[in-house]
Amino acid sequence: MNWARMLWLGIVLTVGSAAAATPESVDLPDHNALDHALQNLKEEVLALNRDLLVLEEDLLFPASRQLAVYLSMDRGTLFKPDSVELQLNDQVVATHLYSPREQAALARGGSHQLWIGNVPSGEHELVAFLSGIGPNGREYRRAATVTVAKGHEPKALELKISDLQRRLQPEFVFREWQ
Amino acid sequence: MRRALVLLTGLLLCGTLAANPNQRVDDARYGEVLFHFYQQDYFTAITHLLAARSKGRLGHDWYEAELLLGGLKLSYGLTDAAERIFLRLLEQQAGPAVRNRAWYYLAQLAYQKGRLEQAAHALAQIGDALPPELAGKRQLLGALVQMEQGDYAGAAKTLSPWRGAPADAVYGRYNLGIALVRSGQLDAGIAQLEAIGRMRADSQEAQALRDKANVAIGQALLQEQPRLARQALERVSLTGPLSSRALLGAGWADVAAGRHRAALVPWAELGRRAISDPAVQEALLAAPYALLQLQARDQAAELYSVATERLSAEAARIDAAMQDIRNGRLLDAAIAIDPRTDELPPVDELPGSTYLGTLIASHGFRRALQDYQDVEALAANLHYWRARLSDFDTALAAHRARFAEKLPLLQRRLETLAPHALEERVQALRSELPGSGDTELRALEQQLARLHERRAALMSISERAEDDFRAFAGRIQLLRERIDRLLAAVEQARVQHRQALEAQALQTLGARRDAVRSQVTQARFVLARLYDPAAERPGRRP
Numbered sequence: 001m002n003w004a005r006m007l008w009l010g011i012v013l014t015v016g017s018a019a020a021a022t023p024e025s026v027d028l029p030d031h032n033a034l035d036h037a038l039q040n041l042k043e044e045v046l047a048l049n050r051d052l053l054v055l056e057e058d059l060l061f062p063a064s065r066q067l068a069v070y071l072s073m074d075r076g077t078l079f080k081p082d083s084v085e086l087q088l089n090d091q092v093v094a095t096h097l098y099s100p101r102e103q104a105a106l107a108r109g110g111s112h113q114l115w116i117g118n119v120p121s122g123e124h125e126l127v128a129f130l131s132g133i134g135p136n137g138r139e140y141r142r143a144a145t146v147t148v149a150k151g152h153e154p155k156a157l158e159l160k161i162s163d164l165q166r167r168l169q170p171e172f173v174f175r176e177w178q
Numbered sequence: 179m180r181r182a183l184v185l186l187t188g189l190l191l192c193g194t195l196a197a198n199p200n201q202r203v204d205d206a207r208y209g210e211v212l213f214h215f216y217q218q219d220y221f222t223a224i225t226h227l228l229a230a231r232s233k234g235r236l237g238h239d240w241y242e243a244e245l246l247l248g249g250l251k252l253s254y255g256l257t258d259a260a261e262r263i264f265l266r267l268l269e270q271q272a273g274p275a276v277r278n279r280a281w282y283y284l285a286q287l288a289y290q291k292g293r294l295e296q297a298a299h300a301l302a303q304i305g306d307a308l309p310p311e312l313a314g315k316r317q318l319l320g321a322l323v324q325m326e327q328g329d330y331a332g333a334a335k336t337l338s339p340w341r342g343a344p345a346d347a348v349y350g351r352y353n354l355g356i357a358l359v360r361s362g363q364l365d366a367g368i369a370q371l372e373a374i375g376r377m378r379a380d381s382q383e384a385q386a387l388r389d390k391a392n393v394a395i396g397q398a399l400l401q402e403q404p405r406l407a408r409q410a411l412e413r414v415s416l417t418g419p420l421s422s423r424a425l426l427g428a429g430w431a432d433v434a435a436g437r438h439r440a441a442l443v444p445w446a447e448l449g450r451r452a453i454s455d456p457a458v459q460e461a462l463l464a465a466p467y468a469l470l471q472l473q474a475r476d477q478a479a480e481l482y483s484v485a486t487e488r489l490s491a492e493a494a495r496i497d498a499a500m501q502d503i504r505n506g507r508l509l510d511a512a513i514a515i516d517p518r519t520d521e522l523p524p525v526d527e528l529p530g531s532t533y534l535g536t537l538i539a540s541h542g543f544r545r546a547l548q549d550y551q552d553v554e555a556l557a558a559n560l561h562y563w564r565a566r567l568s569d570f571d572t573a574l575a576a577h578r579a580r581f582a583e584k585l586p587l588l589q590r591r592l593e594t595l596a597p598h599a600l601e602e603r604v605q606a607l608r609s610e611l612p613g614s615g616d617t618e619l620r621a622l623e624q625q626l627a628r629l630h631e632r633r634a635a636l637m638s639i640s641e642r643a644e645d646d647f648r649a650f651a652g653r654i655q656l657l658r659e660r661i662d663r664l665l666a667a668v669e670q671a672r673v674q675h676r677q678a679l680e681a682q683a684l685q686t687l688g689a690r691r692d693a694v695r696s697q698v699t700q701a702r703f704v705l706a707r708l709y710d711p712a713a714e715r716p717g718r719r720p
Contacts, residue, residue, distance in 0.1 A: 029678045031545075038549055039256050041664070041671055045556050046224055048660050052563050053229035055653055059573055070206045105216035111209025156206045177206040 065118035066154035069094075069126065070177065074162040076107040079140060079170035081132040081161065086115050089124055093117060098132075111158070119150050126174065128159050135168055146174035205237045211246065220254035221555065241272040245279055252283060255552065261287050278304045282312060285319055289326075297323045314342015314350065321353055330361035348374060348384070352391055359398045368406075371395045375410055388413070389420040396427045404434035422448060422457035429464060438468040453492050454532045456693070462488060463697055466704070479708045486701045489694050496691040499533045503683045509676070512537055512547060512683070513554070536690060537683055546682040550675040557668045564661050567654055574650050581643050588640060601626060 057066075069086060073079075080103055086094040094115035098106070106112060114128075127145045134140025144159060156177040164171045207230035214223035227247055230236040236243055248263035264280040264287075272280070285300035301320050308316065317337055324333040334357040340350040351370050358367030374391035377384070395410035408431035414424035425444040432441035445468070448461035466481035502508035512534055537543045604626055607619045 029674065029681065031678075034549070034674060034678060035255075036258070038552065038671060038675070039258055041556065041667055042254065042256055042552065043259060045559060045664055045668075046221070046228065048657070048664060049221075049225040049559065049563070050228035050232055051653075051660075052566075052657060053225060054232050055570065055650075055657065056566075057229075057233065059570055059577075059650055068206070070209065072209055101217050102213075105213050108212070108216045109209065110213030110216050111206055112213050113206075113210050158206060 061116055061118055061154075063154045064152045065120065065150075066116065067119045067124070067148070067150060068116040068154070068156045069114045069128075069159060070111040070156065071106070071114050071128075071159045072109075072111040072161070073106045074160060076103075076161060076163070078135050078163045078165075078168065079130075079132055079161055081106070081130055083131050084114065084159075085129045087127045087129075088115075088117070088119070114159070121150050121152060124148050124150060126157065128172070128174075130161070130172060134170060140170070142170075142172050144172035144174055148174075148176075207235050208237070208243065211250075215246070215250060218253070220250050221559070224250045224254060241267065241270070241276045245272075245276050248280070248283060252287065255548070257287055257290070274305055274307070278308060278312060282316060282319070285316075285323075289319060289323055294323050294327055298327075308341075310341070310343040311346075314340070314346045317342060317350060318346075318353065321357060325353075325357060325360070330357045331363075333357035334361055334363070348377070348387060352387060352394075355391065356394060359394070364398065364402075368395055368398060371398075372410075375413055385415060385418060386420075389415055389418050389424070393420050393424055393427065396424065396431065400427065400431055400434055404431040407431040408435070422451060422455050426457040426461055426464070429461065429468070433464075433468060433471070438471045441465075441468045452532065453488055454495075454536065456690075459489060459492065459694060459697055463701055466701075475708060479705060482701045482705045482708070486698055486705065489698045489701065493691050493694045493698065496533065496687055496694065500684055500687050500691070503680055503687070508534070509680055509683060512543075512679075513550065515547070533687055533690075537686055540682070540686040543679070543682040543686050546675070546679045550672075550679045553668060553671045553675050557665070557672060560661050560665045560668060564658075564665070567658050567661070570650075570654050574647065574654065577650075578647055581647075585640065588636060591636060 061068075071081070071084060073081075081098050083095065083097045085092060096112070096114060098112075102112065125145065125147050127143055129141070129143045131139070131141045146157065148155065148157060158175050158177045160173050160175060162171045162173065207226070211223050211227045211230070214220075214226060224247065227236070227243065227250070231243070244263060244267055248260045248267070251257075251263065252260035261284065264284045267280045268277060268284075281300050281303045285297045285304075288294070288297035288300055297319070301316060301323065304312075304316055317340070321333040321336045324330070324336060334354055337350050337354040337357060340347045342350060352374050355367045355370030355374070358364075358370060360367075371391045371394050375388055375395055377388055379385040379388045392410040392413045396407040399407035399410070408428050411424045411428040411431060414420055425448050428444040429441040429448075432438065432444075442465055445461040445465040448455075448458050449465065451458045453459060453462075462481075462485035466478040466485065469475075469478035469481060499508060508531070511531055515534070515538060538547075604619065604622050607616065607622065
């Protein structure tokens with residue numbers, strides 16, 4: 001009996017791993033050496049990406065003209081965004097469809113950079129059209145508008161989706177982020 | 179034991195502690211980092227965090243951001259860098275909330291590297307006033323470390339009472355049950371596991387935990403209380419990933435209770451399942467064993483014969499799959515697996531694809547696969563930027579062209595701002611009115627100063643623009659050289675990691691093939707004895 005039980009336990013405990021079986025006679029590379037080399041390589045590529053992102057921003061979106069728009073959510077129990085379209089001075093500049101993974105990231109406090117671009121100094125009108133699932137699981141569409149005064153400094157705007165619990169309705173508000 | 183605790187470890191390593199979950203973000207760049215982090219896109223999250231810092235645009239608390247960077251690097255496999263960050267945070271004046279999380283991560287890192295004493299030490303440094311999420315994780319990791327050290331009673335003590343988030347209590351209870359059973363407190367341990375094994379499972383995750391608890395009960399009670407063991411195993415979902423193991427165990431529980439005929443029922447069910455499952459392979463030998471106990475020698479011999487054939491064919495199929503690995507086809511299919519979902523790609527036309535699940539379940543293969551996928555992602559990233567640099571060249575050329583267009587206008591304005599006439603007039607007035615504080619003269623002098631300022635500003639635009647263009651061109655060129663150098667290094671790493679992946683796959687499947695071959699040998703041995711007339715003599719049992 002014991003051998004039988006042990007056989008089953010062996011399967012239960014080691015299934016999926018090769019621990020209980022005779023290993024194939026293959027030469028496994030030195031994992032530690034490979035791991036350290038890979039860590040160094042990753043660090044170098046990360047540093048390179050940092051420098052490339054900085055260059056991209058300096059070159060393509062100089063501070064004096066830069067305008068960025070982010071979308072974020074506060075809890076998100078009353079609205080789950082499916083898509084958003086952003087218009088700048090009546091021109092569509094960005095559209096985005098949110099995947100379930102992105103919706104979850106927004107609900108946990110992440111901010112999505114919806115658009116970054118260049119605008120001259122002065123006043124500009126931004127309009128965001130949002131559609132998604134609203135209260136009671138119904139389709140919900142809303143628009144939010146803001147007039148932004150652009151100076152010589154980079155400007156970031158947040159389009160925030162909040163829950164208005166007392167009215168059981170979501171609220172969509174633009175605000176400046178710096 | 180490690181296998182039985184896999185789920186617990188998974189809960190620990192999800193890394194959410196890097197970001198404070200209850201804190202609403204009031205910083206666009208930090209929020210963007212979190213957006214990528216929460217999608218497990220660690221590479222992008224790290225680069226955005228580093229770039230925001232480099233531009234001085236990260237307004238968030240420095241310690242929190244540093245902790246997040248450490249957590250991100252840990253999740254991205256940069257364990258050495260992550261460790262340095264956490265140690266640095268502890269040397270500085272970070273607040274207790276950040277320090278506690280840094281100690282927790284150091285404990286997790288030490289545990290991952292097998293440094294159990296160090297892990298226990300780091301856990302002991304965590305303070306007592308903790309948010310529930312961290313309190314629960316500390317309990318779970320502490321218990322895991324103790325169990326690895328063989329201190330099951332200590333692990334049970336660590337897990338009781340549960341101090342973590344109520345939603346995670348079920349994981350604490352599962353591991354408490356395991357620790358109690360392993361420490362010899364069978365009844366108390368079974369009671370904990372029974373609570374989970376009988377709970378209502380509303381989600382796939384809850385169902386998986388319930389099945390796991392029931393298999394653990396079956397395992398613990400198999401010899402001493404086989405009927406209770408069978409009851410627990412019957413509760414395991416017939417369609418879940420543990421169902422084959424539960425059916426196999428149910429048969430052994432019947433055997434332990436002396437009900438050999440009953441054991442044939444679950445094993446016959448297993449016999450209809452895919453033979454690549456180790457539980458099915460064992461059932462092929464277990465069923466004739468039960469028949470032998472029932473003195474049904476002919477039927478047993480027949481089933482042993484069938485088992486020999488089927489298992490031999492299975493060993494040959496694994497051999498073929500290993501060949502598929504050597505020629506690269508099966509490895510290409512494995513590489514397409516999304517590590518975040520574990521969903522296997524649709525590769526039914528490839529015979530060896532049956533073994534992708536076996537490969538993915540192997541820790542060594544999984545780690546090698548993750549490394550290889552990381553190298554592939556690095557290569558894709560570098561190729562993307564290599565192409566993107568051409569866009570930068572184009573943008574820079576456009577900037578230059580626009581500036582060249584505006585230059586004549588600028589020069590004309592400079593000419594109109596030529597201050598000679600005004601200077602002459604000021605000079606004349608000064609001669610006419612020496613030492614005088616004449617109002618007109620002062621006004622003219624101020625006007626002249628403003629004129630000089632504007633002229634200098636316009637001239638500096640012209641000179642600075644050329645310097646800026648040259649600087650941009652230089653940065654682009656340097657980055658292009660770095661990309662090319664890294665692309666060569668990544669290509670070399672890709673070859674090395676593919677070889678490592680292939681070696682892991684061959685080792686994993688080779689081990690399975692050898693196990694199956696060993697079963698074939700066992701079956702042939704019993705068959706030989708069954709056909710041996712001498713074995714018929716009284717007192718001899720096959």
